[in-house]
Amino acid sequence: MCPISINMIETKKLRKSFKSFKKEPGVMGSVKSLFHREYITKNAVEDFDLSIETGEMVALLGPNGAGKTTLMKMFTGIIVPSDGEVLVAGHKPFLREKQFRKKVAIVMGQKSQLWWDLPAMDSFLLLQKYYEIPPKAFKKRLDLMNDILRVGDLLHVHMRKMSLGERMKMELIASLLHAPEVIFLDEPTIGLDVMAQENIRKFIHDYHAENKVTVVLTSHYMADVQALCKRLVLIFNGMKGFDGPIEKFEKILGHEKILSITSSEAIDLDHPLLANYSPTFSNKFRTVELKIPEDQLSEIGAQILQQLPIIDFSTEKLPIERVMKTLVECPDILLKDRSAP
Amino acid sequence: MHPNISKWWQTIKISWSKTLTYRVNFLMQIIGPALVFFFIKYNLWNSIYAGDESTVIAGYRFPEMITYHVWTLVVGLVGISNNSAGISEEIRLGKISSYLIYPFNFWEFHTASFLAFEVIQYLVASITLVILFYIGVLPDVSALHTVLGFIFCFFVACFWFSMQFIVGLIAFWLNETWSIRIILITLTSFLSGYLIPLELYPSWLTDILAYTPFPYLSFYPVKIFMGDTTHFFSGLAILIGWSFVSFFVGSLIFKKGVRLYTAAGM
Known part of the structure; x- marks a missing residue:
């Protein structure tokens, strides 16, 4: 018997188009646009099919303007799709039923949802009423999140007086107080320092592990994606470019590992050990980057260590970052990959 | 407390x-x-009457004219002070997104804020009234008419709020609603009797105005404060009727507008 999979998010042929008008630059352009306007319709999201199971944590990646945020807005009911179907937690989000709103949460790294003129605690109390959270559950959840994120002293400070990292912690707490079934995190670590990024990442990881909620994450930091998600959905120009496990994504460009070595002296450009692995030299020929087939990595690595005066030796930490960069520069690779048998 | 009431109360x-x-x-x-009242209205009418107690303009002697304007100040404070700038800004800057996500919607949030604002304005109006009474600008005050006037003003405020809500929603279509707001406020100031009593207008204009809600926004409430309650009940009925109409128009506009909403800047 097949296991029954219950999808938290389901879209079919989802499309969102935006209409805008072309304006020539300068004052004359503005005057002309008063009388005649040429409209352009752009599909921000096109023919998008997606299924996300309950409890999954999925990364939604793509360059700026690819349509990630538009998708998030459609999932949460902020904007209405132009065509196609979308179902989140069993609801059509754009109907904005109150029952639906109680099941979802969204955190936007670039936009504060809490009230700037109020201390965080006032906002939380307001949300407690809006989401009808029983006082005991409210206190328990707040205390728990406070223990992990350590925001106790800040609860009575006005939001506008907080640092970006502090504000993001508050936004996260606010979004989780009502224990949503699905959480949309739109660049939750943007603009944060390394420590704050790591804290937020750990918090999201632990929260997901403990509560088994469905999480959809967008981020330009591949470290977020690598640390949090097993599955990755790539979006390019509003269309799905890739959907699958991260391991598979890492291998889109081939089954090679990038090895970086630094020698105490300049390395011979024609060194026979390196020549077959597309060497790229830097640092006055003392550092070289090699593309080595996965299955040969340990063998070649050992030989290099024996033959060269190596002072530093490392394999790349975030292979998906390289894959993303290459794909953004040359999206055709994906088309080739898809057409391959 | 019922969950919905506690949402509003909070x-x-x-x-x-x-x-x-x-x-x-x-x-x-x-x-x-109050400063605007003293520097502009008081001084303006003081110069027009030129200190002559016997001059009568459109049936008003100087002290009556000042009394009329004191009451327009009060009506302005509690009835027509709410503005739609905040609503437009929230739409334009994409802040409305929060209210599309929270289970307490945009209209509910703004109506609750309006009620909170009204309480403060009633307090401010009462303090202003007491001060004006003690400094002698307002010689006769009837407690009954003051209460009736304040009740009437609440309905003025409700209608004005629903009008302001509609103007704010126009931000779904226009980037800037500033000009529409100014047109509405200027027109209302002139046509409602807020700037000058309606008796000063030609009769054909006041005849037309009788079919609009404008006189009920300043002129009639001022008259109620001044002791003339002829239009109290009919005025209330008209204001309630118009409030319902504008409420339905507003919710229709919201439904249409929110489909166009792109949550810019989010």
Whole structure:
């Protein structure tokens, strides 16, 4: 018997188009646009099919303007799709039923949802009423999140007086107080320092592990994606470019590992050990980057260590970052990959 | 407390604390309209009457004219002071997104904030009234008519709020609603009797105005404060009727507008 999979998010042929008008630059352009306007319709999201199971944590990646945020807005009911179907937690989000709103949460790294003129605690109390959270559950959840994120002293400070990292912690707490079934995190670590990024990442990881909620994450930091998600959905120009496990994504460009070595002296450009692995030299020929087939990595690595005066030796930490960069520069690779048998 | 009532009550409390966050703003809100009254209206009518107690303009002697304007000040404070700038800004800057996500919607939030604002304005109006009474600008005050006037003003405020809500929603279509707001406020100031009593207008204009809600926004409430309650019940009925119409138009506009909403800047 097949296991029954219950999808938290389901879209079919989802499309969102935006209409805008072309304006020539300068004052004359503005005057002309008063009388005649040429409209352009752009599909921000096109023919998008997606299924996300309950409890999954999925990364939604793509360059700026690819349509990630538009998708998030459609999932949460902020904007209405132009065509196609979308179902989140069993609801059509754009109907904005109150029952639906109680099941979802969204955190936007670039936009504060809490009230700037109020201390965080006032906002939380307001949300407690809006989401009808029983006082005991409210206190328990707040205390728990406070223990992990350590925001106790800040609860009575006005939001506008907080640092970006502090504000993001508050936004996260606010979004989780009502224990949503699905959480949309739109660049939750943007603009944060390394420590704050790591804290937020750990918090999201632990929260997901403990509560088994469905999480959809967008981020330009591949470290977020690598640390949090097993599955990755790539979006390019509003269309799905890739959907699958991260391991598979890492291998889109081939089954090679990038090895970086630094020698105490300049390395011979024609060194026979390196020549077959597309060497790229830097640092006055003392550092070289090699593309080595996965299955040969340990063998070649050992030989290099024996033959060269190596002072530093490392394999790349975030292979998906390289894959993303290459794909953004040359999206055709994906088309080739898809057409391959 | 019923969950819905506690949502409204909490929002009202939050609106109060937001108003009190900026002390200077709050102070200006109290003394601003009174200063405008003294520097402009009092001095203007003082020069027009030129200190002559016997001059009668459109049936008003100088003290009556000042009394009329004191009451327009009060009506202005409690009835037509709410503005739609905040609503438009929230749409334009994409802040409305929060209210599309929280299970307390945009209209509910703004209506609760309006009610909170009204309470503060009633307080401000009462303080202003007491001060004006003690400095002798307002010689005769009838407690009954003051209460009736204040009741009437609440309905003026409800209608004005629903009008302002509609103007704010136009931001779904226009980037800037500033000009529409100014047109509405200027027109209302002229046609409602807020700037000058309607008796000064030609009769054909007042005949036309009788079919609009404008006189009920300043002229009739002022008359009620001054002791003429002829239009109390008919005025209430008209205001309630118009409030319902504008409420339905507003919710229709919201439904249409929110389909166009792109959550810019989000």
